[in-house]
Amino acid sequence: xxxxxLIVEDEGIVALHLKRQLEKLGYTVADIAASGxxxxxxxxxxxxxxxxxxIHIDGPMDGIETAxxxxxxxxxxxxxxxxxxxxxxxxxxxxxxxxxxxxxxxxLHATIQMAxxxxxxxxxxxxxxERLNLAMNAAGMGLWEVDIATRALMLSHEAxxxxxxxxxxxxxxLDELSSVLDxxxxxxxxxxxxxxxxxxxxxxxxxxxxxxxxxxWLKAQGRTFEPASGMGDRKRIVGVVRDITERRCTxxxxxxxxxxxxxxxxxxxxxxxxxTVTTVNENCSVITGYxxxxxxxxPFFKLPTSRNLPEYEVRAALKQDGHWRxxxxxxxxxxxxxxxxxxxAAVTDSAxxxxxxxxxxxxxxxxxxxEAELAHLAHYDSLTGLPNRLLAMDRLExxxxxxxxxxxxxxxxxxxxxxxxxxxxxxGHAAGDELLALAAHRMKGAVRKSDTVxxxxxxEFMIILDEIHEPVDAAQVAQKLLEALSPxxxxxxxxxxxxxxxxxxxxxGNGGDAETLISAADTAMYSAKQAGRNRxxxxxxxxxxxxxxxxxxxxxxxxxxxxxxxxxxxxxQLCMKxxxxxxxxxxxRWQHPERGLLGAGDIIPAAExxxxxxxxxxxxxxxxxxxxxxxxxxxxxxxRVAVNVSAAQLRDGRVVDCVRAALTATGIRASLLEVEVTExxxxxxxxxxxxxxxxxxxxxxxxxxxxxxGYSCLKSLLDLPIHRVKIDRSFTSGLPSNPxxxxxxxTIITMSHQLGMYVLAEGVETQEQETFLRANxxxxxxxxxxxxxxxxxxxxxxxxxxxKSRKSARRRTLTPSAAGKARPRQKV
Numbered sequence: 001x002x003x004x005x006l007i008v009e010d011e012g013i014v015a016l017h018l019k020r021q022l023e024k025l026g027y028t029v030a031d032i033a034a035s036g037x038x039x040x041x042x043x044x045x046x047x048x049x050x051x052x053x054x055i056h057i058d059g060p061m062d063g064i065e066t067a068x069x070x071x072x073x074x075x076x077x078x079x080x081x082x083x084x085x086x087x088x089x090x091x092x093x094x095x096x097x098x099x100x101x102x103x104x105x106x107x108l109h110a111t112i113q114m115a116x117x118x119x120x121x122x123x124x125x126x127x128x129x130e131r132l133n134l135a136m137n138a139a140g141m142g143l144w145e146v147d148i149a150t151r152a153l154m155l156s157h158e159a160x161x162x163x164x165x166x167x168x169x170x171x172x173x174l175d176e177l178s179s180v181l182d183x184x185x186x187x188x189x190x191x192x193x194x195x196x197x198x199x200x201x202x203x204x205x206x207x208x209x210x211x212x213x214x215x216x217w218l219k220a221q222g223r224t225f226e227p228a229s230g231m232g233d234r235k236r237i238v239g240v241v242r243d244i245t246e247r248r249c250t251x252x253x254x255x256x257x258x259x260x261x262x263x264x265x266x267x268x269x270x271x272x273x274x275x276t277v278t279t280v281n282e283n284c285s286v287i288t289g290y291x292x293x294x295x296x297x298x299p300f301f302k303l304p305t306s307r308n309l310p311e312y313e314v315r316a317a318l319k320q321d322g323h324w325r326x327x328x329x330x331x332x333x334x335x336x337x338x339x340x341x342x343x344x345a346a347v348t349d350s351a352x353x354x355x356x357x358x359x360x361x362x363x364x365x366x367x368x369x370x371e372a373e374l375a376h377l378a379h380y381d382s383l384t385g386l387p388n389r390l391l392a393m394d395r396l397e398x399x400x401x402x403x404x405x406x407x408x409x410x411x412x413x414x415x416x417x418x419x420x421x422x423x424x425x426x427x428g429h430a431a432g433d434e435l436l437a438l439a440a441h442r443m444k445g446a447v448r449k450s451d452t453v454x455x456x457x458x459x460e461f462m463i464i465l466d467e468i469h470e471p472v473d474a475a476q477v478a479q480k481l482l483e484a485l486s487p488x489x490x491x492x493x494x495x496x497x498x499x500x501x502x503x504x505x506x507x508x509g510n511g512g513d514a515e516t517l518i519s520a521a522d523t524a525m526y527s528a529k530q531a532g533r534n535r536x537x538x539x540x541x542x543x544x545x546x547x548x549x550x551x552x553x554x555x556x557x558x559x560x561x562x563x564x565x566x567x568x569x570x571x572x573q574l575c576m577k578x579x580x581x582x583x584x585x586x587x588x589r590w591q592h593p594e595r596g597l598l599g600a601g602d603i604i605p606a607a608e609x610x611x612x613x614x615x616x617x618x619x620x621x622x623x624x625x626x627x628x629x630x631x632x633x634x635x636x637x638x639x640r641v642a643v644n645v646s647a648a649q650l651r652d653g654r655v656v657d658c659v660r661a662a663l664t665a666t667g668i669r670a671s672l673l674e675v676e677v678t679e680x681x682x683x684x685x686x687x688x689x690x691x692x693x694x695x696x697x698x699x700x701x702x703x704x705x706x707x708x709x710g711y712s713c714l715k716s717l718l719d720l721p722i723h724r725v726k727i728d729r730s731f732t733s734g735l736p737s738n739p740x741x742x743x744x745x746x747t748i749i750t751m752s753h754q755l756g757m758y759v760l761a762e763g764v765e766t767q768e769q770e771t772f773l774r775a776n777x778x779x780x781x782x783x784x785x786x787x788x789x790x791x792x793x794x795x796x797x798x799x800x801x802x803x804k805s806r807k808s809a810r811r812r813t814l815t816p817s818a819a820g821k822a823r824p825r826q827k828v
Contacts, residue, residue, distance in 0.1 A: 002118060004030040006048035008039040008066065009078075009530065010057040018052065018078075025109050036061030040069060048073065050096075050115060055079040055086065067093045074119040076111055136610045141242040144222070146174055148235040153177055162218060162243050162685075163209060182208035182215070187218075196237050200224040206244065217248040237554070267361035271344075273354065275300045287340070287363045289333030300359065303332050303339075314344060315375045318357065322346045327364060381455040382435055384440035392454030392462055398512045399452075399466050404505055411474040413463040414503040414521035415443070418533040420459040423496050431491040439498070442484040447477060462518065471506060471538065478502045478536035486534075499534035501525050510539045530609075554610045555590075557603070561615060565591050566603075568623050569789035570641070572798055573760060573782045575775045581799045583640035583674065585782065586624045587789045588616070614648035618658045621645075621673075625662040627792055628672050636796055642674040642703055650677065656694045663698065670699025678705045689720060696721035703760070707748060717755055727751045730761025732783070736772040746776050753777060 006025050007587020009015035012034075031047035034381050035058050039051070045774045047364045053075050055063040064086075067075040076097035077090055090098060096115035099107060115160070142159025151174040155163070163180060174193060178186045185207035202223040203434070267284030269277050276515050285292055288305045295303060301311045307329050317324035325346040329453040332338050341362040349355050367807045377392035387395065396412070417439060424432030436459065443461060444453045452464040459688045463481075465481035469475055481502060488495045503524030505511065510520040520539040528537040560566055570584040590598040623639045633638060649655035663670055674697055677688070692702055703724040704717075727748055734741030745761075761773050764783030773781055787798055 003050060003112070004028050004046065004048045005112070006033045006039065006042060006046060006051045008034075008036075008057060008063060009054045009190060011032045012053075014054075021105050021108060025105060025112075027112070035059035036066030038062070040448055041786065043070065043073070049074045050112060050119075052078050052384050055081060056509060057088065060600055064093060067095065074115040076115055078273060109748065127603040141240040144239055144241055146193065146222070146237040148237060150226075151175060159241050162241050163213060164516070171542070178208060180213055182210050184208070193237065194224070196224050197235075200226075203239070206248075213259075216243055217242045218242065218246045218541055259575065267363075269295065269300065269361070270358040271300050271357040271359060273356065275357065277303070278356075284361060285363055287332075287338075289756055304333070305361070306342075309342065316704075318344060318346050337365070339368050351528075359828050361757075384437050384455050386444070387452060387454040388462075389454065389456050392452060392456065393514060394463070395452045395454075396462075396464050396517070399464055400507060400512075400517075401513060402466070409468050409470075410507045411468050411477075412505045412507075412517045412521045413464040413465065413474065413478060413481070413536075414505075414518065415461040415463065416501045416525050416529065417459040417461075417485075418499040418501055418529070420498060423491070424431055425497070427491055427494055431494070434491050435489055435496065437499070438489055441484060443481055446480040446484040451477075459580075464523070468506075469503075475536065475538075476502050478504060482534065482536065501529035501533050502536035503528060503539065504536060507540045553606050554612070557607055557610060557612050557616075559591055560592075561612070561619060565593070566616065566619060566623075567591050567791070568627065569596075569619065569629075570795035571789040572787050572795070572802070573640075573642070573780050574786055574802070576778060579802065579805070581639070581802045582780055583642060584795055585789075585797075586620060586627075586644075587675075588620060589789075608646070608648075611648075613646045614654060615657070617644075617646050617649045621655070621658050622662045625666040625668055625673060628668045629666040631792075632668065634796070638669065638672055640672050640674055640701070642676050644676045644678075644705065648689045650688055653691050653694065656691060656698070659695060659698060659700060671701060674704040674724070675700045675704050676703045692720050694721075722757060724758045724760055727759065727761040729783070732761050732763040732769055732773075733765075735767050735769045742772065742819045745773075748777055749776050780804045 005021075005022055007015050007029060008017055009018065009032065015032045015034075019032065026325050030048040030360065033042050037059060039053070042048075043051070051067070053063040054065050055077055056079065057063050057066075063079070067077070074096035075096050076095070078099050079086070080101040082100055087098075091301040096118055096441075097111040142162045144159050153172050153174045153176070155172075169654045178190070181189060189205060189207050192205050195201075196203055200223075202221070204219070204221050206217060207220045209218065218241055220239055220241045222237050225236045225238055227234055265283055266587055267287045268281045269284055270279040271350055272278055277298055277300055280292050280295050281475055282292075284295065288295070290303075292303070293593075294424040295305075300306055301314075303311060308330055314324045323343065325341065325343040327339060330338050341364055343360045343362070345360075346354055346356050347356050348360055348670060355681055373818060379388060380386065381388045394459075402408070414732045417436075420432065420435065423435060440455060442452065442460070443463070443682050445455060447463060447465070450466050452462075454462045454464070456462050461766045463477070465474055465477060466745050482500060485498060485500050488497055490496075501762050503521040503526065504516045505520035505524060509516060511517045524537045524539040531537065552758060553804060559568065563587045567589040568586045569589050570586055570698050572581045573585060574580065574581040575582050588600045588603055590603050592598050603616070604613065620643050628639065628641055631637075645655050649658070659670075659673065659675070665671070675692075678690070696702060700724040703726055704722050705726045706728045707725045725748065727745060731741055731745050735745060736742055758780065759778045760780040760782060761769075761784050764770055764773065766782040767782075767786060770781060770785060788797060
């Protein structure tokens, strides 16, 4: 037997007694240690096969701590103590035995033999595991295991490396693995595990890791194992996984090569060293029109498709450079001309020896055709077929050179279609394109064949008039253009009318180069449009200054909208009975960087003329709603704000979308926003009705502004959802001195009340006006008598002060008298 044993015991008599017992049983005592440090030192020197360890020994380390530092040989504890705490500590070191003193020699011998045998088994298992790990590493595999009941997943270190260094090799759930795999492959993996768990058997599956884990291709193999003896009722799936990314890439490249050869748009022919065709792809037949059987096993230079190839030149280039390339003209089998780029390359093996040739035929017939078409498109407008700006400039330069040479006159007409944008927005872009094409055709028919009609872009056209004798000649052409465009256009079943604004510049009077003439004609066109459209105008020097002013004004307005220079001031609207502020009217102001604060009169007319009124109106609605929400957040409470809308906003219903978006963005109640429309807008009742009805459906109130100054039909008051009528200041100013005005105002108030509408009087500036209006039942008033339009902070302060004043008045009227009775209310 003679197994070597180290005794760790600090009591010498006990140690000697144990030594005799061991020797009697046939063991060899390698040495005796009295402390933990001595035991660790003697282990290195004597190399025992087993350690008998007393738990309570001298020194800073007891037996348990000493045993925790011995990892390569079995330890048996010998102790007289068996309390739970000691047992728990000892159990953590995985001892090979635990003997309580006193014990018999038989117990000692049996425990030692069991420990030695277990150690031998552990060593054999460890060696087997090491060999398995080495084999798995050599094969690039890792082990995995899934507990079917709990779906717990165990990955070996090698398996974790296969999944990627980013994935920690530690037990995780099968569900957690879903985040590691490519989402496209996880359903198949989940289905495979579900089938194994339910039916048993084996699986073999290929899948990808997610991009975050390298996007590698893996192959997993496994099978189900039923519960084994000593394993409880645990049913498992065990298998291996390995990285097959490289194999998949190789297969993918092979498939790509085969696919490219088969479906490549170019024709490919493989030639042997004698230039005999051995293989062709399908597109080689498609391009040439010949079947594969007509092309293979035949000399390449004898083929019908290769007869124009310079054989001597090709062979010489291949011998010297290894490739030859040229574009040649041949014919397909059906006789159709064909332009082909032929590229022939020599192919060598790894040793540099020539093995074969590859010829690639690229059909350029359609490309050359497209190039010709592109050359046309580069100079002509694709929609109208007219010369584009590039060709028009070239022709204008030619006309100018000819006019200079012959000392002749010529003219440039700049044409802009009126109302085109409205038709394009209403009927759609397809109808707009149709209109441009038809208008181009009419204009081309109104001029001489020697003249050029060109489309510059959008709805702008330029006409170059060669050899005119007098300015009247250009005017006659312009008039013919206006007459040609005046009849109705039929667009997708709709009848549409347009006109044109035409500017005329003449050479040499208005300029000596193309850019100057075009700029002059453009300026004249702008003047014609400002004068009322559907007319022409000759360029004059005075136009330049006027046009520059308009251009600058448009630039400043656009900049004001873009840079946030617009402001809203608010004028209170008071209840005539109580004096409280029922609402505020939002009035537009412009904080001009140079001219200071400007009123609506400096904004609205120009904005309407330049087509910016709708954009500015949208800003007013959004800003007013934002200010209402801000006041509410500051504790001012709910207060109605009225905003004015333009005809442009009502015409296409955009105001409805704008109001809806502003209400959603700010979260305010719709009833806090009042939309004011002028009486003149009601003339187009059909357009207004749907828009105002939609606004009312949102919950906003509708006010009719400037009532009595327009020409609306009273029926509009019955059909439209109007909540409030505003008496124009032109009537208020005549109160109460003008009897006729008094009669009209009284009638307006009475009629409005009978129709269920509230009445607000604008422009109230005197106490006498207020007295008359209150006496005639007018509910609200607005004017300089109370306050001028104010910035938001001052308006909020005014509302707050008015509210406090009203509350103070109420308290004064309700103060108890000495007799305990309430005093009569005082007038406010």
